[in-house]
Amino acid sequence: xxxxxxxxxxxxxxxxxxxxxxxxxxxxxxxxxxxxxxxxxxxxxxxxxxxxxxxxxxxxxxxxxxxxxxxxxxxxxxxxxxxxxxxxxxxxxxxxxxxxxxxxxxxxxxxxxxxxxxxxxxxxxxxxxxxxxxxxxxxxxxxxxxxxxxxxxxxxxxxxxxx
Amino acid sequence: xxxxxxxxxxxxxxxxxxxxxxxxxxxxxxxxxxxxxxxxxxxxxxxxxxxxxxxxxxxxxxxxxxxxxxxxxxxxxxxxxxxxxxxxxxxxxxxxxxxxxxxxxxxxxxxxxxxxxxxxxxxxxxxxxxxxxxxxxxxxxxxxxxxxxxxxxxxxxxxxxxxxxxxxxxxxxxxxxxxxxxxxxxxxxxxxxxxxxxxxxxxxxxxxxxxxxxxxxxxxxxxxxxxxxxxxxxxxxxxxxxxxxxxxxxxxxxxxxxxxxxxxxxxxxxxxxxxxxxxxxxxxxxxxxxxxxxxxxxxxxxxxxxxxxxxxxxxxxxxxxxxxxxxxxxxxxxxxxxxxxxxx
Numbered sequence: 206x207x208x209x210x211x212x213x214x215x216x217x218x219x220x221x222x223x224x225x226x227x228x229x230x231x232x233x234x235x236x237x238x239x240x241x242x243x244x245x246x247x248x249x250x251x252x253x254x255x256x257x258x259x260x261x262x263x264x265x266x267x268x269x270x271x272x273x274x275x276x277x278x279x280x281x282x283x284x285x286x287x288x289x290x291x292x293x294x295x296x297x298x299x300x301x302x303x304x305x306x307x308x309x310x311x312x313x314x315x316x317x318x319x320x321x322x323x324x325x326x327x328x329x330x331x332x333x334x335x336x337x338x339x340x341x342x343x344x345x346x347x348x349x350x351x352x353x354x355x356x357x358x359x360x361x362x363x364x365x366x367x368x
Numbered sequence: 369x370x371x372x373x374x375x376x377x378x379x380x381x382x383x384x385x386x387x388x389x390x391x392x393x394x395x396x397x398x399x400x401x402x403x404x405x406x407x408x409x410x411x412x413x414x415x416x417x418x419x420x421x422x423x424x425x426x427x428x429x430x431x432x433x434x435x436x437x438x439x440x441x442x443x444x445x446x447x448x449x450x451x452x453x454x455x456x457x458x459x460x461x462x463x464x465x466x467x468x469x470x471x472x473x474x475x476x477x478x479x480x481x482x483x484x485x486x487x488x489x490x491x492x493x494x495x496x497x498x499x500x501x502x503x504x505x506x507x508x509x510x511x512x513x514x515x516x517x518x519x520x521x522x523x524x525x526x527x528x529x530x531x532x533x534x535x536x537x538x539x540x541x542x543x544x545x546x547x548x549x550x551x552x553x554x555x556x557x558x559x560x561x562x563x564x565x566x567x568x569x570x571x572x573x574x575x576x577x578x579x580x581x582x583x584x585x586x587x588x589x590x591x592x593x594x595x596x597x598x599x600x601x602x603x604x605x606x607x608x609x610x611x612x613x614x615x616x617x618x619x620x621x622x623x624x625x626x627x628x629x630x631x632x633x634x635x636x637x638x639x640x641x642x643x644x645x646x647x648x649x650x651x652x653x654x655x656x657x658x659x660x661x662x663x664x665x666x667x668x669x670x671x672x673x674x675x676x677x678x679x680x681x682x683x684x685x686x687x688x689x690x691x692x693x694x695x696x697x698x699x700x701x702x703x704x705x706x707x708x709x710x711x712x
Contacts, residue, residue: 232510236448239503259492267499268529271506275525278510278518329489329549 211251218244231277235270242266256329379480387464387484395618396426398669405673429611436607441512444604448511453609456504456616462497463623466490468552470636470658471646482654483552490551491543494627495536498582501620502528505584508613509601520600523590523684530691531581531588537699538574539631541706555635559643565632570702572632574695579624581691583617586676590684625668629661633668636661 221241228234242265249258336344400415400422407414415422440449470482487493502525509521542564546554558564565572581588592600602613629635636646636657646653682690 232448236507255487255489256492259489259496263492263496263499267496267502268532271499271502271525271529274503274506275522275529278506278522329492330547 211248214244214247214251217241218248232274235274235277238273239266239270242270256332375476375478379475380484383480383482383484387467387469388461391461391464391619391622392615394622394665394669395615396430398618398621399429399614400425401669402673402676405670406677409674409677433608433611438607438609441604443513445511445513448507449604450609452504452508452511453605453612453616454504455507456501457612457619459497459501459504460616460619460623463494463627466493466551467623467626467630468555468635469661470654471643473654474651481552482658486550486552488550490549490554491539491631492549495532498535499528499532501582501616504616505601508605512601512604514604516597516599517601517603520590520592520597520603524584524601527581527584527588527590527687527691530688531578531695534574534691534695534699535578535582537696537703538571538578540699541568541571541702542631544703544706545710551630551635555630555637556643558634559637559641559646563632563634563637568632568702568706570698570705572628574699574702575631576628577690577695579628580672580675581687583620583624583672585617585621585672587679587682588687589681590687621669621672622665625665625672626661628668629664633664 218241221237221244224237225234225241228237242261246258246261246266249255249261403425404414404422406412415425418424418428440446465484466487468481468483468486472479472481474480505524505528506521509517509519509524512518542554543549545564545567546557548554548557554564580586584590584592590600592602597603602610605613638656638660641656646657649656
């Protein structure tokens with residue numbers, strides 16, 4: 206049952222991602238991306254990582270993609286038809302590099318992964334404990350970085366004060 | 369928990385059927401309640417033609433909607449135009465999965481939780497799904513291919529993102545005190561202790577205001593402000609598709625009322641009863657608990673209607689000001705106060 210569901214969610218994720226990059230209309234691209242996030246969340250549920258699945262939907266599908274959509278709808282209302290997938294040399298180089306790296310990563314795993322990860326990923330309590338004790342310094346450093354990025358965006362996008 | 373597969377499937381199916389139908393009946397009768405209450409507040413009679421006191425009005429309305437021509441205007445994006453109404457109903461029904469309706473019931477000697485999925489991440493699941501409900505309205509606005517609809521859709525996405533932040537932060541205080549995200553645990557803690565509305569008054573206030581904004585109810589119904597946007601995102605919709613937007617709105621109202629009851633009003637708690645009393649009463653305790661829970665939900669649904677016919681609509685800049693500059697700092701202050709209060 207779980208194996209079957211894995212292929213359903215995995216297939217859906219791959220299909221939706223392919224449609225994301227090949228759809229002619231950016232709004233549909235965004236929708237397929239939401240579906241892809243949903244399918245990824247499904248795979249996390251199969252791994253008993255309910256927290257990560259929930260956060261995936263909450264943060265990516267629920268917040269980030271809504272913002273994307275918001276921008277897409279505001280910027281190109283009707284002239285939104287794009288050319289779809291194009292094959293430039295740069296794309297091929299990037300895709301090739303990614304495939305090589307992916308191959309190395311899969312090779313490092315040494316065969317199929319059969320065991321599930323421990324409870325750490327599934328339980329909010331344990332995750333919070335490791336975030337706020339063992340990894341507290343990296344965690345705070347990342348949040349400082351994000352804060353700096355947000356401040357930078359605010360400063361850059363501010364209109365010039367009129368004299 | 370039983371290991372009998374048939375037993376698990378049976379009880380879960382029964383719960384799903386019971387709870388979803390409960391919500392759908394509420395969603396069908398809310399328009400009648402809304403019209404009756406508004407009539408009462410404005411010294412009118414309200415619907416009184418179909419059945420006793422107009423009680424069959426929802427059925428008449430549904431029949432009318434079904435028999436109307438299901439027209440799709442020529443200038444719309446067909447796929448999304450048809451999907452959008454359904455996408456406003458589905459999230460509301462999905463959230464239902466984690467709401468505990470009553471204390472655990474005894475079936476064939478086994479204890480069964482009166483919640484469809486007693487998730488570890490409980491309330492996070494609620495926020496994840498409710499954050500998806502913005503898509504229905506946004507797509508409806510975009511697919512209608514009409515400037516007023518689009519404005520309504522864009523407004524709703526801005527509004528819902530802004531108020532989701534407040535909604536999420538307002539309940540952080542509860543989890544800091546309860547040290548769990550599981551909704552059944554939060555209720556059992558309240559049954560033996562004090563209702564969260566007394567320990568978290570600021571959180572409750574922020575949550576309730578944000579809940580109004582999340583369900584697009586007056587005074588926050590800017591996505592469909594008829595004085596400026598015709599009818600906002602559902603301008604181009606008719607017949608059953610239009611009715612589905614209404615069903616979605618009322619189902620979402622039920623779900624948020626249920627959340628207010630669970631998070632702040634003690635869920636199935638009755639004053640002066642403890643978990644032990646509920647357990648001693650057996651399945652009668654379940655009935656009492658469920659009635660108590662539904663009473664709280666109805667009271668809050670009435671509050672929804674009451675506010676709608678009392679407070680006028682906000683301007684959009686006022687809405688954003690309230691969300692980001694008033695509610696968000698309030699929610700943060702609440703988190704800090706709760707943290708200091710619960711210092712070990």
